[in-house]
Amino acid sequence: MAAIVLTCSGAGLLSPKPAWAYDPLEFVPDQVAAARLYGSAVMRRYGRPAYGIKLFVDLGTFSADDLSRESFALDLEYKSALSGAEIASAFTGQMADEGIATGAQIRAWHKQLAQFLPSVQASQHLTAVFHPREGTRFFLNGNPVGLIAGNDFCRAFFGIWLDSTTTMPDLRARLLKGAG
Template sequence: MKFYPAQIIQSALLCAALLGLAPLANANDNLNPPPKQVTQTIENAKLMGWGTLRWFGLRVYDGQLWSNAEPEGFNYKRDPSWLELKYARSFDGSDIAERSIDEMEDIGAGTEEKRKVWLAKLTAIMPNVEKGHSLSALHTPGKGLHFYRNGLPLAKVDDPELAEAFMGIWLDPKTSAPEMRRELIGLKKR
């Protein structure tokens, strides 16, 4: 029997999938279509990437980023985007707010006084999350953020500097999770 290159590749992928070494379908097939808020707000939006944040090997959340920019030219300070995080564990909303401020400080966003004001705003906004819940942020640069919980409106933030700092937690080059940043922006090939 003669094998052609395409058959060899297909056979290898099938064997790998059966052994659990590779998925049968593209990982992108398991992601949801863009939320209506994305298609209504970001013209020509597309999924840029997705990734998982782990802490000491434990999955914290899975994220996906939608925008109309190309990965190589994406700039979260300029390009509109939708970031969705689906939590793998439960967290108190005030802990999410405090961690967010710590991350903003680490990337150099805002002054100490501004971060205190931002902490108060985020503490008032962030709900407790349970495993399987999602929190999303729709960022319109120069205007602000809309927060969503499980796809439903949660809060609006009309502070462009806070909005930029919040998105920078994941998308700034100085993020504490550079691997996830590359995955979200689509710079890491799967």
């Protein structure tokens, strides 16, 4: 079972930087030294923008075919407010649609995500950073909110957007535009 680590600042409360003070182009290189912006897109639901998405990778070694091989990051800038529970359900629903993980894994990950994913407001950023020996760490506007260990979670979570079987092939193509 994947491990979960919760981190918060202050007296047990998360106090994120204001959305206007967060720039993933400045934050991500501190987390993944060789990472550069690879591609970006806008995820739409029912014709309306749900979030902007940016992929940051090491331009020389990244492979979408082996996501758990090296460190990289994905930044989601939300266009409207959502609860942490809604975000956890959306992520795990997509994982289920992809068929990359088992039902038991997805249920366990949903429970973990629901425990630490924060609610977001419009213009706030949820950034997921993967490191092979650590797992996937989540940040709200640059502040740590949680970690899920394991390569299986990496492949299932980032596979939502990057796996060849994604239900969003056009979005995948825009994120991987640096691949050609």
